[in-house]
Amino acid sequence: MGGAFLAAAVLARVGGRIGLPTIPLFILAGILLGPHTPGVVLVGDPHELEMLSALGLVLLLFYLGLEFHIDDLKAGGKKMAVAGGSYLLLNVGAGLAFGFLLGWGTSEALVLAGVLGISSSAIVTKVLxxxxxxxxxxxxxxxxxxxxxxxxxxLYLAALQPILSGADSLSAALVDGGKAFGFLLLLALAARFGTRLVSKLINTRDDELLVISFLGAAVFVAGVSEWFGVADAIGAFMVGLMLGSTSSGERIMKLVHPLRDAFGAIFFFAFGLSIDPGDLPVVLWPVLAAVALTLLMNVLAGLAAARIYRFDARPAANIATTLLARGEFALILATMAATAGLDSRLSPFIAGYVLLLAVLGPLAAGRSHWLARLLPGGRPPAGPGAAPKPDPEPASGPEAVSLPGTAEAVPGRR
Known part of the structure; x- marks a missing residue:
């Protein structure tokens, strides 16, 4: 574990000097020090870091929940639903069509629909x-x-799980799906109506007790969520959603920040451990085609979201590039596909696809002004060496979004 932290830190420091994002470097550290590459093998079995990796994912999504408040959902719910629905329609639909075109099978196509369709919440949070x-x-x-x-x-995992697990009957599949949907509804109701009670239970002036309380709540609910067939990350997100609206929300954000960064690095490192570079050439062309398709769909989704929110080309490019990366959800599907005995090409395809987008996503997000020049309404470059237009100023007023890890107060944040 210590070696994993140090290797990730050293590579990230070196990469930072030449402007590379940290996420692909954490993954690269796992590949180089894993069992599938020659040289030093720091971790022989990727499962040895499985619990730490799961904790990293839980903390990343818990932090995202802290950032996104119930008030945000109520204030802009319709626009968010339309923008999110448009994104899913474009990307999941394209992923399903791509899966059928590959001809690997119906179950494989359903898995690929999710792999190509869902962004990595962990990487998106880190990129922002x-x-x-x-x-x-x-x-x-x-x-x-x-x-x-x-x-x-x-919902997708609840529907897909009975198909991949080979449920004995339709009734068994409906029971599994109903159990997941019911628990998801319970979490949503708790996040909507239980904030006041949760605030009283968790409020304390002692930072030590507060850390133990929110960490225990996030991990416990994540574990129970998984038992009910809901992704553990969703449970952690809902806990963050509840706690972010309490009187202790600001303190929790500051206290969880170093935990999120440390164990998030282990999550990406552990992902690298699972990648065997020798398997990638077999699926090289499908991976490149899938990446090109995802790039196209994200640009279209970015334009659609910009139209809904009346943004110009620069925010549209930021939306398209920030949501580009794929990650933890694709890895969950890869594990499910391997357990279900699906096509053996599926796992290396997912690994190559996720790795490539994990590298391209943060790089593209940092250079989104290039894409903005090509979009409708984008300004053409002023000439060789022209400085890129800076990002828009932070929002103010009731529509402002909070800034994690910074000291300044943000208007509109309660």
Whole structure:
């Protein structure tokens, strides 16, 4: 574990000097020090870091829930639903069509629909933090799309699980799906109506007790969610949604920040451990085709969201590039597909696709002004060496979005 932290830190420091994002470097550290590459093998079995990796994912989504308040859902729910629905329609639909075109099978096509259709909440959160865009106007629809994706994810997994697990009958499949949907509804009601009670239970002046309380709540609900057939990350997100609206929300954000960063790095490192570079050439062309398709669909989705929110080309480009990366959900599906005995090409395809977009996504997000020049309404470059237009100023007033990890107060944040 210590070696994993140090390797990730060293590579991230080196990459930072040449402008590379940290996420693909954490993944690269896992690949280089894993069992599938020659040289030093730091971790021989990726499952040895499975619990720490799961904790990293839980904390990343818990933090995202802290950022996204119930008030945000009520204030812009219709626009978020339309933007998120448009994103899913374009990307999941394209993923399903792509899966059938590959001809690997119906179950494989259903898995690929989710792999190509759902953004990585972990990477999106990290990109927003790294690029300093959490105060930008377009961040609210980005987070809204992530929430819609997370809700869809819970429903999708509940529907897909009986298919992949080979449920004995239709009634068994309906029971499994109903159990997941019921628990998801319970979490939503708790987040909507239980904030006042939760605030009284968790409020304390002692930081030590507060850390133990919110960490225990996030991990416990994540575990129970998984038992009910809902992704553990969704449970952690809902806990963050509840706690973010309490009187302790601001303190929790500051206290969880270093935990999120540390165990988030382990999550991406553990992902790298599972990748065997030798398997990638077999699925090279399908991976490249899928990446090109995802790029196209994200640009169209970014334009659609910009039209809904009346943004210009620059925010549209930011939306398209920030949501580009795929990650933890695709890895969950890869694990499910392997357990269900689906086509053996599926796992290396997902690994190559996710790795490539994990690299391209943060890089594209940091250079979104290039894409903005090509979009309708974008300004052409002023000439060689022209400085890119800076990101929009943070929003102010009731529509402002909070800034994690910063000291400044944000208007509109309660």
């Amino acid at each position: 933090v790294d690029t300093g865009r959490l105060g930008n106007p377009e961040t609210k629809p980005i987070l809204g799309i992530i929430v819609v994706e997370d809700v869809f994810l819970a």
